[in-house]
Amino acid sequence: MNKDMTYEEFQEKVSDIILTESGNCPVTPVIQMLQGKWKLQIIYELCIQSPMRFGELKKMLKPITNTMLTNALKELEEDGLVHREQYNEIPPRVEYSLTEKGRDLLPVFYAISQWGMKYIP
């Protein structure tokens, strides 16, 4: 599959994607990476405003718990989607922002929002 494949080509050729090599589908691993109750929401918040402090994110995503937010952010950081910047102040300050890799998910949210505007009342 070509890196410059257009949407029309995608539409025609989507059936070839998953059939190439069992590990080489460019869709399923992404789907799995973004699984969980909070990850997409966190990335979306960071699309909207970045950087954000831990407490700000927590407020936006209420009723998320500390544990959930911490774990999700840790995993997003491990996947290279989110950058964590820690300032050694008292009280502590930590800012989260999207990496370029994370920002590149914006088209996904755009597509989702297009669908949402069409189908959500």
Next chain:
Amino acid sequence: MNKDMTYEEFQEKVSDIILTESGNCPVTPVIQMLQGKWKLQIIYELCIQSPMRFGELKKMLKPITNTMLTNALKELEEDGLVHREQYNEIPPRVEYSLTEKGRDLLPVFYAISQWGMKYIP
């Protein structure tokens, strides 16, 4: 937010989306609708090949269990994304396909695949 908003406008205005009315964000409800281990995968399979029989889907999504596949398909049908066509033959035959509403998620998968081709080794 305008129905015809382009990606560039989206990129600029994404911060307005979630801020309109608490219930009116066109992204978060979609994210929630597609949550779970199997839903996106099922829709993606049906993007690739449609219609598909229960058993075919099960084979593609192995190691999914009957229960999981049944439940996910039922919920996707309730959400209007998937159509279930039952033929009264023996042995039974049931075919699943995407509705137009479901097919309209194709751009989401396209965006995901673009990201995947860029970032997945």
Next chain:
DNA sequence: CTTATCGGTATGATTTTTCATACTAAGTAT
């Protein structure tokens, strides 16, 4: 008469996710 087929259901167990709650450190403001 037996077995196989297909699209599920039903059941209860197990695993995973999510949760509420309490707690910490280190300095600042009162």
Next chain:
DNA sequence: ATACTTAGTATGAAAAATCATACCGATAAG
């Protein structure tokens, strides 16, 4: 001295998701 702040950790409980397994009905093939 005390309380307040932030970004988490730690703990165990509760809830949800997922699992394996057995089973069904109706017919056709052997």
